[in-house]
Amino acid sequence: MRKVWWKILCILLLSVTIIVGLLMPVPALNILNETIRNLYFHVPMWFGMMLLFTVSLVYAIRFLKTQDLKFDIYSEQFAKVGVLFGSLGMVTGMEWARFTWGEFWSNDPKQLASALSLLIYFAYLALRGSVPDYDKKAKISAVYNVFAYFIMIPLIMILPRLTASLHPGNGGNPGFGDLAAEMRPVFYTAVIGWFLLGIWIATLAIRFQLVARKHLLSTHNVEMDVFKK
Amino acid sequence: MLKHFTSYFTKLLVCLSALIFPLSAMAQDSNAVAMADKLRSDGKIYVVVTVIFTIFLGIILYLFTIEKKIKKIEQNQK
Structure with missing residues (x-):
């Protein structure tokens, strides 16, 4: 978490993404035109969001197992950065949709499903804010986190694929899958790079929270030790 | 008379082209200047x-x- 090598890796990957992603030749497709390059910026927001929510879920489960409030802070901050990424994915997606589908919002199944899953995680943050007692807050939100995750996955990954969608690759629209051979390396670079940036931001927030709530953490863990004895 | 005129004309042409050519060469140069x-x-x-x-x-x-x-x-x- 405090090592510097993966931050440098993150900077390198994202530099490659920005420079190569904007300058390399891309397949010329109808409707998409040059906006196909958004694949390196819009889509990694969603991939990053899901990966960050996965990390958040892991820490929620670890909190439920150990009752260590440290893991609750981890879980909360990763979820928050996930929500940030998701919101950016939503806004960039709407901007992209305006110039390819004609409207900012066209009730596309994937738009609706990702909006729903974002709302579920907004509710997670609202839930956290509404419980004053820290122990209760941590437990309730950890359980909610598990539910939210397993609602989000079918909402984003499965349901939109079962119906026609305006998204590339769905419902007969030109997709990336069959022709993206030359775009794939940059795309994976972008996903890893943006995900690392998300982790970076989350770890900064976590370290800040750990310092800010040091007193709470130490008294809580002392109490927990007494409780265990 | 005619011969005189043509030689005059060619001289004029040469002079003009001598005037214009460097200009056009310069115009090309200004495009080709390495910036x-x-x-x-x-x-x-x-x-x-x-x-x-x-x-x-x-x-x-x-x-x-x-x-x-x-x-x-x-x-x-x-």
């Missing part, structure tokens, strides 16, 4: 790349400064 044209080629897309990259570097620098501050607080607490 930092890389950033202006391809519809100036490189400018956009530069701008986005600058913003990205700015954000990264900001993250590093936040990290520095947090490190300081962490060390103070110990």
Whole structure:
């Protein structure tokens, strides 16, 4: 978490993404035109969001197992950065949709499903804010986190694929899958790079929270030790 | 008389071309002058790349400064 090598890796990957992603030749497709390059910026927001929510879920489960409030802070901050990424994915997606589908919002199944899953995680943050007692807050939100995750996955990954969608690759629209051979390396670079940036931001927030709530953490863990004895 | 006229005409032509040619050569030269044209080629897309990259570097620098501050607080607490 405090090592510097993966931050440098993150900077390198994202530099490659920005420079190569904007300058390399891309397949010329109808409707998409040059906006196909958004694949390196819009889509990694969603991939990053899901990966960050996965990390958040892991820490929620670890909190439920150990009752260590440290893991609750981890879980909360990763979820928050996930929500940030998701919101950016939503806004960039709407901007992209305006110039390819004609409207900012066209009730596309994937738009609706990702909006729903974002709302579920907004509710997670609202839930956290509404419980004053820290122990209760941590437990309730950890359980909610598990539910939210397993609602989000079918909402984003499965349901939109079962119906026609305006998204590339769905419902007969030109997709990336069959022709993206030359775009794939940059795309994976972008996903890893943006995900690392998300982790970076989350770890900064976590370290800040750990310092800010040091007193709470130490008294809580002392109490927990007494409780265990 | 005619011969005189043609020689006069060719002289004029030579003079004019001598006047114009360097001009046109210069005009070509000014196109060919080596400048930092890389950033202006391809519809100036490189400018956009530069701008986005600058913003990205700015954000990264900001993250590093936040990290520095947090490190300081962490060390103070110990």
